[in-house]
Amino acid sequence: MLQAKRILLIIGGGIAAYKALDLIRRLTERGASVTPVLTRAATEFVTPLSVSALAGAKVHEHLFDLTDEAEMGHIQLSRSADLVVVAPATADLLARMAQGRADDLASTLLLATDTPVLVAPAMNVRMWDHPATQRNIATLRGDGIAFVGPDDGVMACGEYGPGRMAEPLAIVAAVEAALAEGPLAGRHILVTSGPTHEPIDPVRYIANRSSGAQGTAIAAALMALGARVTFVTGPASVPPPAGATVIRVETAREMLAAVEDALPADAAILAAAVADWHVVNAATSKVKKGAGGMPALHFAENPDILRTLSHAPNRPPLVVGFAAETNDVIAHATAKRARKGCDWIVANDVSPATGIMGGTENEVTVIRAEGAEAWPRMTKDAVARRLAQAVAAALAGNPD
Structure with missing residues (x-):
């Protein structure tokens, strides 16, 4: 009200x-x-x-x-x-x-x-x-x-x-x-969400199964605590949160540019499922089937948004990344946190049997320098609220 x-x-x-x-x-x-x-x-x-x-x-x-x-x-x-x-x-x-x-x-x-x-x-x-x-x-x-x-x-x-x-x-x-009053009042937080689409030609692209639901829920939970949120989203299947500054992108390279433009920020929550590669020889017109067989696609690595932000001169005081894994979740996510240089990694198992990718629930482990904390399975909204509270506590100097 x-x-x-x-x-x-x-x-x-x-x-x-x-x-x-x-x-x-x-x-x-x-x-x-x-x-x-x-x-x-x-x-x-x-x-x-x-x-x-x-x-x-x-x-x-x-x-x-x-x-x-x-x-x-x-x-x-x-x-x-x-x-x-x-x-x-x-x-x-x-x-x-x-x-x-x-x-x-x-x-x-x-x-x-x-x-x-x-x-x-x-x-x-x-x-x-x-x-x-x-x-x-x-x-x-x-x-x-x-x-x-x-x-x-x-x-x-x-x-x-x-x-x-x-x-x-x-x-x-x-x-x-x-105008919300809460522990994040006056704070600017950057959130990325959704998949990226890497074009093959004007009508085809490489993507993943991310719906953007978790990133959207995180942005809403941060705003409920009073934060001003810049929400950089790929082509998600869920609508962006009302009240956020929404920046829509398609590719990983566009997402990096939008993230850099959104700085400075007090924290960055990089929940987007960013494609690791893009097609170097993407066609400018629709590729047709022909006698020559399947076209050869040549790939190059996309920019590493989490690593780039974690080492930026104007790095936010708190940088949180996500690790969607299908096996050895804790080991892979722990190594990722060290490799990228971020403060926290929110890791989850997205193997098909879990139903998490594109679903309404999540089961995460938050990995910090001091160790890993497993959270019980809950709705994505509940995960978002708990993460927002943890961010507020960390920015206040009272990490839980």
Whole structure:
């Protein structure tokens, strides 16, 4: 719940602004007070009257409002909230945030605030994918700005892809996570999840049976303890957790780049099942059957994400890897921890008889420098909660 929490909601000028009306309703029915700010472009999509009626509060639009600015209103607005939410965050608004512009009320508030900021991007897929937008996003993430969405879907323009603003309930979940009070409040934790797909040609790839369920559960458990989570996921079969900053990737090389871009972090939980190899001679068009027989595939090793992160100059204080084994689980996982240089390894037996790979339960052994601790078989959600508590204790200097 958000009882008595104060939200400064900045509504940008995009077609997704209509969702902000539902977002206000969802926030207020959970007990939050919402102070709305409309950009000039936002008034082309929603009216100040409708926003004010739903929020039960005055709408702020102009930087040079005589009454407000007589009391330095933009400074008071920027610092009186518990959280600043930008929804929708258009490409233009993200660019101005990244550049430190202060040429209207919204950008001035964002520059003047020392309050945490959560943005929900919304724009055309080509605008989202443009290198300039991606540079701005990387800058903002480096500045500690939290993201929710965007989602994949059909755009108002008819194109399909990432760029749809997250749904109001997903934004509410992100708000709740950002304001959660718990032992991980103020901590940034990186989680990787799901499989990677290594292409053979445009329609075929090499993958594994990971569903991403355990990584998703871990991210949710960390957020429940107050952490801000960056969730780097391969093409998983389960949806990412609401409230996390989600970065979708396909290949191991893309995952490494996303992990490095997400730093610094207080901890990294690398639960993804990363492919060990990629196809060097992947075809650019579909490989056809022919008289020549089966094509020869040439492989090269993928980058070792766990080892790279464990030895990075900006290494998180706690790095946790996973070892999915089918035999000699403890011996292989113990050797892996030493070889990779991480702090903990969470090992499990994924041989077919266990039903763990792609299932709802897990049975893990946590291997640390001081030894191995076997946990009983439990649901993946229960494993995630116990691991999150262990991470919180370790970061507090009280390892169990």
